[in-house]
Amino acid sequence: MRLNEQEYNQYIRIHPKLIYFAGKKLALFPKNTTLEKFLGWSVEKKYPIREALYENLHLLDEFIHEFSKELSKEDIELIQQFKHFTKGTFVVVKLTSEHAIFMDDQFAYEVLALSDPFEMFWGNNLPVMVEAVLLPFKDKIIYDGIISSYPILIGPGMKESIMHDFNRIVAQNGVISQLPVDEKIKAHAHIDPEESEIPTDEELDFFQEELEAFMAFENRQPMPEIDNLSPQDMHHILYQPFEDVSPIQWKVPVDKNVFTQEVPFFKLITAYLKMVEEAGQMKLTPKGNLQVKTCKDLYALGIINEGHIEKGTVKLNKESDSIVLQTVRIIADLAGITKKRHGKVSLTAKGKKLLDKPDLLFRAIFQTYYQKFNWEYHDLYEDNGHIQNTFGYLLYLLLQYGKEERNLQFYVEKYLLAFPFILEAIEPRSLYHSAEKYTQNCIHTRVFSRFLNWFGFIEERTTGKKFFDIEYFIRTSDTFRKIMELDASKFQFERPEGYA
Known part of the structure; x- marks a missing residue:
């Protein structure tokens, strides 16, 4: 369901350079921006430059002209193929053993992933609506590496409608496996004469409002498989917990003693932060871990005991011997409460402020553990x-x-x-x-x-x-x-x- 290693390496050797080339030619970033710096930018920052490339296809020919000596014949043919891209809103209908099936309002496409399989994006939680650019790649179709999903869960009614459209499109046109779409297939695509007139702006606005109303209705309906939550509820719970729209909320107010006396991890990380505060700059090991004495002093507080240490299976001779102590140090760093410089750890300005505000410190620690710390680490x-x-x-x-x-x-x-x-x-x-x-x-x-x-x-x-x-x-x-x-x-x- 993805390119092989050789194909993937060829693609990433060419396409990111094309986007960089477009940005440079169209003056979309400072002149001194290097390719290496550009490649390190976030997807959000690259996105408008990528859009500009597809709006200025003459840049593909200019790229070929400027780098003709570095490009193989196959590379040049591939870049020329990119002119036949298709871009817009698609519904990913299903995943097969070989492809993902993308569908727009006229065709269904067999699409290969680049390196990460599509299951990593959506699992089998389909169908899902996405914005994407599909590119021809030799005799295949791929997406260009940037794909964004609409933040909605599709309910049963909308799913049934999508599958009806999918079956109709496949029965009529088959599944497209190469770009551009064959002219015979395009000609065969049925268009109802009564619907062939170009709609006015007012009609388009009306259709858009109707679609948005339908989608909003579908996303407010309870679904038994998610405990009678609506798709919109689930979206808020997964992606916006504790924000104003979410059913999951912090209780306010909370006595500060609840945090300082009843939450073991909070007590332990606070003890660590106070040690750092007292030291000013606490020395770390050459690998950037806590010193043995620091580990033993923290563990001796008896706040959180670990079975393998209590049973003597492991002796606490280094930070990595204690899962919880290693997690404490990592969380403090990830939350921006501590910082490491020249082999020493100290409190940040943020950390100094939060140390006197248990409620805000707790939230920072909890949400860092929840959203930033890698749970697979241990x-x-x-x-x-x-x-x-x-x-x-x-x-x-x-x-x-x-x-x-x-x-x-x-x-x-x-x-x-x-x-x-x-x-x-x-x-x-x-x-x-x-x-x-x-x-x-x-x-x-x-x-x-x-x-x-x-x-x-x-x-x-x-x-x-x-x-x-x-x-x-x-x-x-x-x-x-x-x-x-x-x-x-x-x-x-x-x-x-x-x-x-």
Whole structure:
């Protein structure tokens, strides 16, 4: 479903240089901007330059002329092919073993990924609406490397309409596997004579308003597979937690003692920050880690104990011997609370201000752990970041159902019902574990045993002594319910009785 290594290397050797060339010729960035600097820019910064390239196709010929000695015959043919791009809004209808199927209002296209497979973008959570540029690449179709999804979840009604259009288009025109589209196929594409007139601006505005109203309606409808949330609710929960539009909200006000006395990870990271503050500049190891004495002093506080250290399986002789202490240092750096310079760590101006504001410091730490810290760092589970990216839904489930003790499996089943693609995105390393069990173990380790337990947000009870017999029963703590809540007024429809 993607280019082979040789094809990919050829593409990235040419196409980014084309965009840079366009920006340089059209004076879209300072003259002293090097190719290396340009390549390091964010997608957002490159986007308008990429758009300018497709609006000025004569630049392709100029590029070939200026670099003719460096380009092979095959390179030149490829660049000439790019003139036959197609650009706009597509619906990604499905993924096959070989391609993703993109559809516009007239054709369906077989599209190859570049290096990362399309499953990493959407899993099997299809159809999805995207903005993209499709390019001919030899006898294939690829996208140009920049793709953006519309922030909506498509409900059952809209999905049915999309699949109806897809089946009609494929029956009429087949699936396009090369660009440009053959003229015979274009001629065969049926256009109803009554619909062939070019619509007026007023008609286009009306159609756009109707489409937006339809999409807004669809995205406000409850869906059983996501616990009767609407797609719009889910979008706010996943991508805008704690913002004004989200059902997940911080409780206000919260007594500062809740943070300083009831949240273990907060207590530990605060102790670390105070050590740094007292030292002014705390010396690190040559690798940039905490000194052994610092680790032992922090661990001796007894705030968070780790089983492998308590049992003597591992002796605390370096930072990496303690998962929680290493996480403390990393989170402080990622949150912009500490900084490392010349082998020493010190507080930033932001860190000094937040140290006296427990509520704001807590939020910075929690959201950094949630959104910036790499959860895969301390384990061997492979899920391509899907669990971390969808953690907001687990947070919602705990706020909705967590007061009552429930089996971990309750949460995992609801989670996988909402995100079934996760099972297809992972490969269990053990022959004795199903994908479901593997995912459950991953969720327990990363979400419950570490993150939420370290923050004092859950109470856990286990049954069974042997590894394969162990079951976990979980309820949320009073501390959790003191800090965050579900705001019923933020849901897109009135919740049935029994829901928040």
